[in-house]
Amino acid sequence: MDLIDSIIRNALREDIHTGDVTTRSVIPLPRQAQARLIAKEEFILAGCEVAARVFTMLDPATTYSSRFKDGDRCSPGDVIAEIEGMDAVILQGERVALNLLQRMCGIATITSRYLAAVAGTKARIVDTRKTTPGLRVLEKYAVTVGGGGNHRAGLYDAVLIKENHITAAGGITAAVTRSRAAIPHTMKIEVETENLLQVAEAVACGADIIMLDNMDLLAMAEAVALIAGRSLVEASGGVNLDTVRGIAETGVDLISVGALTHSARAVDISLLLGGA
Numbered sequence: 001m002d003l004i005d006s007i008i009r010n011a012l013r014e015d016i017h018t019g020d021v022t023t024r025s026v027i028p029l030p031r032q033a034q035a036r037l038i039a040k041e042e043f044i045l046a047g048c049e050v051a052a053r054v055f056t057m058l059d060p061a062t063t064y065s066s067r068f069k070d071g072d073r074c075s076p077g078d079v080i081a082e083i084e085g086m087d088a089v090i091l092q093g094e095r096v097a098l099n100l101l102q103r104m105c106g107i108a109t110i111t112s113r114y115l116a117a118v119a120g121t122k123a124r125i126v127d128t129r130k131t132t133p134g135l136r137v138l139e140k141y142a143v144t145v146g147g148g149g150n151h152r153a154g155l156y157d158a159v160l161i162k163e164n165h166i167t168a169a170g171g172i173t174a175a176v177t178r179s180r181a182a183i184p185h186t187m188k189i190e191v192e193t194e195n196l197l198q199v200a201e202a203v204a205c206g207a208d209i210i211m212l213d214n215m216d217l218l219a220m221a222e223a224v225a226l227i228a229g230r231s232l233v234e235a236s237g238g239v240n241l242d243t244v245r246g247i248a249e250t251g252v253d254l255i256s257v258g259a260l261t262h263s264a265r266a267v268d269i270s271l272l273l274g275g276a
Contacts, residue, residue, distance in 0.1 A: 003137055008054055010134070011096045023091045033087035033273055035094075037101075039074040040268035044112050046070050046145040047104035048081070050138060054097040059089040070145050071108075080269065087273065094271045102266035103135070104142040110264045111146025114257060117241055123248035123255050126151045128236075130258040139261045151256055159189045160211075166191075172198060176205040190234070199223045203230055212252065213237045220250040 037051070045068050052064035062085030068074060083090055114125045126149040131139045140150045152158035161175045169175035172191055179189050190209035191202040196219065202210045203226065210227060212220050214237035224233055234254040235247045247255055 004050060004053065005057070007134060007138065008050070008057055008096065008100070011100070012054070012057065012093070015096055016092055020088070020092045023088050027088050027091075030086040030088035033085070033090060035083040035090045035271055035273045037080040037083070037098075038270045038272060039078040039080055040076055040270055042073065042075050043105045043267040044108040044146055045072045045074050045080065045105055046108035046142040047101045047138070050104065051081070051097040051101040054093045054100070055083055055085060055089065058093050059085055061085060062089055074105075083271075090271075090273065098269055098271060099266075100135075100138065102269050103132075103264065104138055104145075105267040105269070106264040107139055107142035107261055108146035109267060111143050111148040111260050113241060114244055114255075114260070115147045117244050118248040118255070121245075121248035123235075123252055124149050125244075125260075126234075126254050126256050127260045128256050128258045129154065130262040132261070143260055146260075148257075148260060149254075159183060159187060160192065161189065161207075162192045163194070163213075172201045172207075173205045176202070176207055180206070192236075193223075195219070196222060196226060199226055203227055207231055209234055209254075211236050211256075217246050217250055220247065220252060224251040 048066045048070050055062040055064055062083065064081055064083050066081045068078070068080055074080060111125065118125065127140055127143045128151055140153065143150060152160065159179050161179065166172055166175055169178060176189055176191060188208035190211055191207040192211040192213050193199045193202055194213050199210060209232040211234045212223050215223065220235060227233055232254060233252045234256055235252040236256045239247060239255055239257045240259060244255060
């Protein structure tokens, strides 16, 4: 929670800075008020506690009562939550709360659509590190709310040997061998491959996970057959809602989708002062 608090605190500092001049001039004497968060379209809810924390961080006396929980599907007109507190506090927190909530809901919603697209296959949808700087923990959480899985959290928790690492090391085998000698036995090694020759080399040197990067469907299917269950197989690159089903049907285990976080559209939610 400390990391989330830090994100919210920085966002509030960015927005309010030396003070909310509009609210301060329009409302010289703050008073108790109510507000509602209202869904304007259909989406998967993610970020209830984050939105609530924005307001309670500004004033612990503020109450945030959710009518839905993360993972619920909201429809246009649904009252997501009710907020009670000083009107100046609600107005100061409005944009930060909406920015975070709308983005997290957008990520959860698009993730759920990818899951629906691959239903009936064994493929799991996972995210990438293509996240908004500073918001990764929130965005990766939203992916899980939408039913997806998390890839590595950062550079520190898993080995992913990519094209430039292979070039710098002098080949896949050299890169895997050095990594295996340097990391704990509990950590897996993933290798990015671009063709079947690289796939064969990755299998031969014992890669735990083999990424098929930007391969066409025929090459992916051939790679899955070549690997034959000796490593997990991940497809990556050029994945969208139109292509993901075909990729899943090649037999890969994982499909990593950068669009879950770098291209998710913020959903439409309004905050309105006044009771129901």
